[in-house]
Amino acid sequence: MSTSRVLIIDPEEASLQFLAKEIRKAEYEVITASTGKEGLILAWRERPHVLIIDPNLPDISREEMIQKLRSDRRTARRLFIAFSSLSDPQDVQDTLNLGYDHYLTKEADAIPALLDAIAGKESQKPEQPIMVDRPEKPTKKPTKQGDGKLIVLFSAKGGTGTSSMCANLAPFIVNNQPDARVVVVDLVLPIGSIAHIVGYSGPLNIIEAAEMSDVEISKEYLQTSLPETGLWKFQLFAGSPKPDDANQLNISRIPVMLNLLQQAFDYVMVDLGRSLSKISLPILLEADQICLILSPEQGTVTLTKIVCEYLESKGLLKEQVYPLINRAVGLEGLTKSEIEDILDMNITGSIPYMGHNFSLANNLHLPIYYKFPEEVATLSLRQAAQEITDRAIRFKEKRLLAI
Numbered sequence: 462m463s464t465s466r467v468l469i470i471d472p473e474e475a476s477l478q479f480l481a482k483e484i485r486k487a488e489y490e491v492i493t494a495s496t497g498k499e500g501l502i503l504a505w506r507e508r509p510h511v512l513i514i515d516p517n518l519p520d521i522s523r524e525e526m527i528q529k530l531r532s533d534r535r536t537a538r539r540l541f542i543a544f545s546s547l548s549d550p551q552d553v554q555d556t557l558n559l560g561y562d563h564y565l566t567k568e569a570d571a572i573p574a575l576l577d578a579i580a581g582k583e584s585q586k587p588e589q590p591i592m593v594d595r596p597e598k599p600t601k602k603p604t605k606q607g608d609g610k611l612i613v614l615f616s617a618k619g620g621t622g623t624s625s626m627c628a629n630l631a632p633f634i635v636n637n638q639p640d641a642r643v644v645v646v647d648l649v650l651p652i653g654s655i656a657h658i659v660g661y662s663g664p665l666n667i668i669e670a671a672e673m674s675d676v677e678i679s680k681e682y683l684q685t686s687l688p689e690t691g692l693w694k695f696q697l698f699a700g701s702p703k704p705d706d707a708n709q710l711n712i713s714r715i716p717v718m719l720n721l722l723q724q725a726f727d728y729v730m731v732d733l734g735r736s737l738s739k740i741s742l743p744i745l746l747e748a749d750q751i752c753l754i755l756s757p758e759q760g761t762v763t764l765t766k767i768v769c770e771y772l773e774s775k776g777l778l779k780e781q782v783y784p785l786i787n788r789a790v791g792l793e794g795l796t797k798s799e800i801e802d803i804l805d806m807n808i809t810g811s812i813p814y815m816g817h818n819f820s821l822a823n824n825l826h827l828p829i830y831y832k833f834p835e836e837v838a839t840l841s842l843r844q845a846a847q848e849i850t851d852r853a854i855r856f857k858e859k860r861l862l863a864i
């Protein structure tokens with residue numbers, strides 16, 4: 462863990478500098494902020510593994526600070542240590558209940574316990590109760606990320622077949638792992654299309670669910686209420702049915718719902734379409750695998766390159782990206798190796814052009830594997846699904862080890 466990044470948010474300059482120096486000595490990368498606002502910006506931009514916060518900040522209340530960090534996907538499951546000059550047991554208890562993992566008081570000899578907490582160890586000096594473990598998890602905000610792998614279907618350009626790929630890859634995940642629970646979430650705004658592809662017309666969708674409270678929308682609720690889709694083998698979290706509905710979407714609920722979904726399902730597949738926005742960027746960065754759908758024309762590939770460079774500048778790793786060529790528009794176009802050269806990526810996934818057969822299957826609400834079991838596209842989808850899940854599992858394990 463010696464390469465972990467630690468963010469210290471402390472308005473007391475002397476305490477901030479002292480802590481930063483001591484933690485750097487232990488070979489951690491340290492970044493600092495002296496106000497809550499500055500701290501939030503750094504937390505979301507730099508994505509530290511550990512956050513040490515003096516909860517008594519001048520500009521943001523202690524409740525709001527931890528709530529903002531715990532409800533944002535970029536920081537929800539980081540390690541939070543409260544470092545405060547208040548030692549009253551009630552303050553300690555209240556602060557822990559807000560969602561901190563540890564509480565330490567500012568004392569000269571707090572550093573060893575602090576370093577233990579950063580390294581995820583128990584304090585070496587239990588007789589000195591400067592470190593108090595949180596007695597119970599806060600009940601309101603989900604603080605623990607589930608084990609579910611987050612697979613995001615994304616494209617730099619519309620019409621490349623992102624939704625069709627999302628719906629048609631999901632059944633193969635279940636084929637490959639029959640016990641796996643898979644949910645497909647349609648986050649394409651202003652209007653989703655996966656419900657149309659699979660033929661679902663029920664009332665439950667992301668807009669409705671975003672209006673529900675934490676009590677109503679639990680992990681169990683999602684497991685039991687999201688509709689099954691028969692031959693498609695996944696449960697569906699349908700998207701916005703009409704553009705008007707999308708305008709009503711309470712976007713602050715999306716990270717909370719995705720977090721719960723990852724607790725409720727083994728695989729959470731999200732159709733993001735070509736959205737690159739304030740809502741979608743954190744989802745992309747948090748993905749265990751982004752299935753990047755490409756059509757093989759120059760324009761799409763060039764746009765894809767620009768988008769990938771942007772995402773990499775925000776911290777996305779190449780190993781998070783699985784490029785998938787989908788020949789949705791015809792047989793011509795760039796070859797795989799031409800696309801690989803432009804993107805500087807190795808591409809193994811490629812779905813052939815299926816002509817009218819693809820739309821035919823979509824119109825009949827039937828999966829490709831079922832309608833055209835012998836087609837090359839079926840084999841290609843199966844192989845791509847296998848590669849994506851393998852990579853997602855590997856990435857998730859690596860990420861969990863790094864935390």
Ligand SMILES: Nc1ncnc2c1ncn2[C@@H]1O[C@H](COP(=O)(O)OP(=O)(O)OP(=O)(O)O)[C@@H](O)[C@H]1O
Binds near residue numbers: 787820
């Ligand atoms: N490999 C393929 N061969 C033939 N047709 C395809 C193929 N893949 C997708 N299509 C067709 O391309 C059209 C667009 O597909 P889809 O709606 O999945 O794209 P999308 O990227 O999700 O579009 P949007 O940007 O509107 O969300 C559909 O009519 C679909 O049937």
Ligand SMILES: [Mg+2]
Binds near residue numbers: 623624625654
């Ligand atoms: Mg779509």
